[in-house]
Amino acid sequence: MSDSTSVHINTKGMAENSYDAIVIGSGISGGWAAKELCEKGLKTLVLERGRPVDHIKDYPTAHLSRWELPHRGAITRETREQNPLISRAAGYGEDTQHFFVKDADHPYIQEKPFDWVRGYQVGGKSLTWGRACARWSATDFTGPERDGYGQSFPIGYEEIKDWYSHVEKFIGVCGSYDGIPSMPDGEFLTAYELNAAEKHLQQVLKEKFNRHYVSGRWAHITDPKQIHLDQGRAQCQNRNLCMRGCPLGGYFSSNSSTLPWAAKTGNLTIRPHSVVHSIIYDEQKQKAVGVRVIDTNTMKATEFFAKIIFCNASALNSNLILLNSTSSRFPNGLGNDSGLLGKYICFHNYRGSMNGDLDGMEDKYYKVSKPAECIVANFRNVEKRDTDFYGGYVVYSGGYREKLSDKHIKPLLGADFKEAIGEPGTWGVYMYMQGETIAKESNHVRLSKDQKDQWGMPLLITSVGYDDNDDKMVKDFLEQGQAMLEAAGVKNINTNDSGQAPGLDIHEMGGVRMGKDPKTSLLNEWNQLHHCKNVFVTDGACMTSTGSQSPSILYMAFTARSVGYAVEQMRKGEW
Numbered sequence: 001m002s003d004s005t006s007v008h009i010n011t012k013g014m015a016e017n018s019y020d021a022i023v024i025g026s027g028i029s030g031g032w033a034a035k036e037l038c039e040k041g042l043k044t045l046v047l048e049r050g051r052p053v054d055h056i057k058d059y060p061t062a063h064l065s066r067w068e069l070p071h072r073g074a075i076t077r078e079t080r081e082q083n084p085l086i087s088r089a090a091g092y093g094e095d096t097q098h099f100f101v102k103d104a105d106h107p108y109i110q111e112k113p114f115d116w117v118r119g120y121q122v123g124g125k126s127l128t129w130g131r132a133c134a135r136w137s138a139t140d141f142t143g144p145e146r147d148g149y150g151q152s153f154p155i156g157y158e159e160i161k162d163w164y165s166h167v168e169k170f171i172g173v174c175g176s177y178d179g180i181p182s183m184p185d186g187e188f189l190t191a192y193e194l195n196a197a198e199k200h201l202q203q204v205l206k207e208k209f210n211r212h213y214v215s216g217r218w219a220h221i222t223d224p225k226q227i228h229l230d231q232g233r234a235q236c237q238n239r240n241l242c243m244r245g246c247p248l249g250g251y252f253s254s255n256s257s258t259l260p261w262a263a264k265t266g267n268l269t270i271r272p273h274s275v276v277h278s279i280i281y282d283e284q285k286q287k288a289v290g291v292r293v294i295d296t297n298t299m300k301a302t303e304f305f306a307k308i309i310f311c312n313a314s315a316l317n318s319n320l321i322l323l324n325s326t327s328s329r330f331p332n333g334l335g336n337d338s339g340l341l342g343k344y345i346c347f348h349n350y351r352g353s354m355n356g357d358l359d360g361m362e363d364k365y366y367k368v369s370k371p372a373e374c375i376v377a378n379f380r381n382v383e384k385r386d387t388d389f390y391g392g393y394v395v396y397s398g399g400y401r402e403k404l405s406d407k408h409i410k411p412l413l414g415a416d417f418k419e420a421i422g423e424p425g426t427w428g429v430y431m432y433m434q435g436e437t438i439a440k441e442s443n444h445v446r447l448s449k450d451q452k453d454q455w456g457m458p459l460l461i462t463s464v465g466y467d468d469n470d471d472k473m474v475k476d477f478l479e480q481g482q483a484m485l486e487a488a489g490v491k492n493i494n495t496n497d498s499g500q501a502p503g504l505d506i507h508e509m510g511g512v513r514m515g516k517d518p519k520t521s522l523l524n525e526w527n528q529l530h531h532c533k534n535v536f537v538t539d540g541a542c543m544t545s546t547g548s549q550s551p552s553i554l555y556m557a558f559t560a561r562s563v564g565y566a567v568e569q570m571r572k573g574e575w
Contacts, residue, residue: 027124031254197399
């Protein structure tokens with residue numbers, strides 16, 4: 001691989017292209033970096049490789065009914081054949097496909113099967129994320145080292161809990177106060193109410209298993225506070241059309257929240273259509289001085305300069321950028337003295353799921369289809385290892401009443417049919433797992449030596465797979481889930497191990513992991529590169545382990561914490 005400093009750059013000059021800070025990526029963590037930096041008075045440039053998306057204006061399907069869509073929301077055979085990978089992604093449909101990349105436009109090399117789900121636009125995947133926002137527990141941070149299957153984070157729950165609160169208050173997180181050690185309480189708006197089937201499951205799991213079945217924590221504004229109104233956001237209307245983009249700002253996204261907030265300071269510049277080629281390292285100054293950008297429309301290269309750089313391009317793209325940021329000092333990627341850049345990739349295990357029928361409660365229903373689920377907090381390997389596998393898992397679940405189907409309605413015509421379709425069907429329940437995976441050195445990404453994309457960037461090679469620990473965890477969930485449903489009287493239970501490839505969880509993590517020792521990590525406790533102090537990585541790439549809870553709100557908390565430190569150090573004259 002050639003030294004990235006040898007790339008010919010057309011630049012207008014350092015002065016014209018200089019900022020106080022540069023943020024690479026405009027998704028969940030990038031948006032938070034922009035907000036915090038701009039609030040602290042720093043002129044901040046946000047680089048986004050995709051197209052602009054303006055809040056409200058650029059949500060083309062937000063107000064369409066299903067019958068107004070050309071194919072009633074279904075993906076055509078042609079689209080599916082052209083996009084076999086991305087069409088498998090959760091939430092991908094005719095009404096949301098404009099927020100997902102096309103397979104052919106963004107190739108990569110799968111050494112092992114890995115479904116890399118991406119959304120390249122201003123806001124990134126914050127427009128289409130699942131919105132689950134449970135906090136990690138203290139043992140999520142320490143469990144891998146305690147049980148001998150990984151290393152601990154350089155910080156723990158006590159160091160991050162106040163930053164969780166900082167984020168929760170701003171974005172709006174609904175949830176119930178449950179006092180569960182493996183899923184700490186936070187700063188919550190009103191929780192979504194459990195329906196009759198969910199209340200039944202809650203009672204049974206508490207009485208027979210001593211397990212917690214509660215309303216999940218979700219980034220939805222159920223009762224707006226002044227801080228949300230000040231953002232121009234309104235109460236969630238429970239349309240459950242979130243991934244189309246919410247014109248009300250009812251759920252958190254960069255587009256509805258952090259980026260407009262940053263823009264109000266007058267300190268924000270967003271540059272879309274900007275593929276970051278590499279971070280520029282100055283050998284004499286021994287720090288990064290800027291980034292190289294390829295304009296996706298003109299193919300011209302430009303340099304931008306700043307004192308602080310936050311790399312928030314999404315986990316694998318942040319790995320790609322750092323691996324491609326080579327120099328005489330860092331021939332194997334920026335900050336990569338340990339040789340671990342791109343290694344210890346991990347993800348969440350979503351393979352196990354089940355559903356079944358629940359008799360009774362025919363006189364009960366629910367008002368809305370809420371955009372949230374219930375959660376069974378992790379009950380495996382919490383205080384100590386108590387299973388034949390490492391790590392834990394949470395269970396997402398919900399109850400529902402079926403709509404019209406041949407299953408419970410005989411073929412009818414006319415008035416009889418009209419009357420029949422006004423009646424709800426039978427109750428059903430479902431469960432699926434979200435499990436921790438082991439961060440292993442063998443699970444890695446690297447750059448192709450001879451294949452490049454249309455902008456001249458080396459293609460990323462993914463080499464990530466399951467192991468026996470994952471299989472044991474899936475087996476345990478299927479056994480425990482079935483036992484819980486049977487105890488609740490659920491019938492006709494169907495269990496499934498999807499065998500889906502890693503990546504389809506959309507929770508890829510690692511490669512630029514945090515740690516106390518520069519020999520075994522790349523980032524310190526402030527998400528700062530050990531060997532390039534003015535570069536910070538606070539997206540999924542920074543993760544040392546996966547925990548069992550969804551990680552996005554942790555990325556936001558890491559980001560806010562790191563910005564505070566970075567600005568403080570800059571003002572002290574550290575760089």
